[in-house]
Amino acid sequence: MSALLQGTAFxxxxxxxxxxxxxxCMAQHxxxxxxxxxxxLKKLDETKNALESQSSDVDILLIKLDVSNEDSVKEAVEKAAAKFGRIDYAVNNAGISGPVARTESVAFSEWQHLMSVNxxxxxLCQRSEILQMLKQDPHSTG
Ligand SMILES: NC(=O)c1ccc[n+]([C@@H]2O[C@H](COP(=O)([O-])OP(=O)(O)OC[C@H]3O[C@@H](n4cnc5c(N)ncnc54)[C@H](O)[C@@H]3O)[C@@H](O)[C@H]2O)c1
Structure with a gap:
């Protein structure tokens, strides 16, 4: 098992x-x-179980988060920083598919929701993560 990546992932x-x-994949590396x-949160439990089955020594914090909500994102990053002290890798992957329909039949609220999440x-996530990362000392690989 390679230890190419060290630090905390969000x-x-x-x-x-x-x-x-x-x-x-990050745990494998x-x-x-x-x-x-x-x-x-239920889906997150599945990921936690999969990670723990794969690697016995992982420390996992599960956070219910709505990436389209400024307060929710801010709280999530604060929770991660409170537990681990830092964030080294940020994977801003949460997203949804849009309505598969002709433009004229899509409500503006559906479009706004899509933009809001994606x-x-x-x-919002990268802004909070960067604010946290700027407070940190560079990660030591030694
Ligand atoms: N799978 C593909 O081929 C593909 C192609 C292009 C882009 N993408 C994008 O990549 C990302 C992941 O795709 P996937 O196939 O793994 O999708 P997925 O639906 O399997 O996973 C997306 C996850 O995001 C979560 N999520 C949805 N809305 C959220 C919100 N508001 N806040 C927090 N979490 C939320 C869902 O609960 C889900 O667990 C998405 O943004 C998707 O649009 C995927």
């Missing part, structure tokens, strides 16, 4: 698909501390 949309696969966020969500 992954959104970690309850399934690409987010879950990314967490599992050395990450041991995970702050995993998702709007669906665009605002990434921006």
């Amino acid at each position: 992954v959104t949309g970690a309850g399934s698909g690409i987010g879950q696969a990314t967490a599992l 050395g990450v041991k501390r995970f702050a995993l966020g998702d709007i669906d 665009l605002n969500g990434v921006w």
